[in-house]
Amino acid sequence: MQTLNHIQWLAVLALPVLFAITVHEAAHGWMASRLGDRTALMLGRVTFNPLRHVDLVGTLLVPAVTFVLVGFLFGWAKPVPVVYRNLHRPRRDMALVALAGPGANLLMALGWGAVIEIGLWLGPETAWAALPLVYMGAAGVLINVFLMVLNLFPLLPLDGGRVLNALLPLPLALWFARLEPFGLIILLALLVTGVLGAILLPLVAGTIALLPGAGVVMELFFV
Numbered sequence: 001m002q003t004l005n006h007i008q009w010l011a012v013l014a015l016p017v018l019f020a021i022t023v024h025e026a027a028h029g030w031m032a033s034r035l036g037d038r039t040a041l042m043l044g045r046v047t048f049n050p051l052r053h054v055d056l057v058g059t060l061l062v063p064a065v066t067f068v069l070v071g072f073l074f075g076w077a078k079p080v081p082v083v084y085r086n087l088h089r090p091r092r093d094m095a096l097v098a099l100a101g102p103g104a105n106l107l108m109a110l111g112w113g114a115v116i117e118i119g120l121w122l123g124p125e126t127a128w129a130a131l132p133l134v135y136m137g138a139a140g141v142l143i144n145v146f147l148m149v150l151n152l153f154p155l156l157p158l159d160g161g162r163v164l165n166a167l168l169p170l171p172l173a174l175w176f177a178r179l180e181p182f183g184l185i186i187l188l189a190l191l192v193t194g195v196l197g198a199i200l201l202p203l204v205a206g207t208i209a210l211l212p213g214a215g216v217v218m219e220l221f222f223v
Helices: 006-034 056-070 090-122 124-151 159-167 170-177 180-193 195-208 214-221
Strands: none
Touching: 006 056, 006 090, 006 124, 090 124, 090 159, 090 214, 124 195, 124 214, 159 170, 180 195, 195 214
16 A cells, blocks of 8 residues: 555545544434434534534644644544433433444444445556545544544543443442543543553454455554
């Protein structure tokens, strides 16, 4: 595979990143509206328009800086508002709302895997079209699987923390919820110490291995 510089990689990553974040957040709002809370729908957050979900610092500046400096994408989008009391069965429904985001990322990873296969099918005769599809598809698979696995980490305010909170007995859930204000600090500490990577990377690689185009993704990002 042809080696890309940072500017080329940013061009390849831009569309997959925007889609991954936008659809993830829209899925939260869509599921909440299906379960009784129309807050996100009324605020225009159930949309594929990335401008509704983009946080200028967390979605654009921080990922660009971290990618250029350390080769690692890290960032966030504007959280989708969910009013707990509006849900039909609040504890169960919060878990379903949380799972909708990673579920959307899994579907997108499958879609980007199909894009890789289309690029490979086109072959070197049409490299002008095939190579962008392969590179963008590989980036899309990696980004969406990474977002899915990261968001399923059982720590509030991540989606996995919401699911765990719904599954715990109420006294334990109340105690666990008190950790939420410190969740980002804990996450950053795990990231800096390498613990987070040691936990997530095998899960990311194992998930990618099950998807279309896995060989290309592994060659580009894991070899």
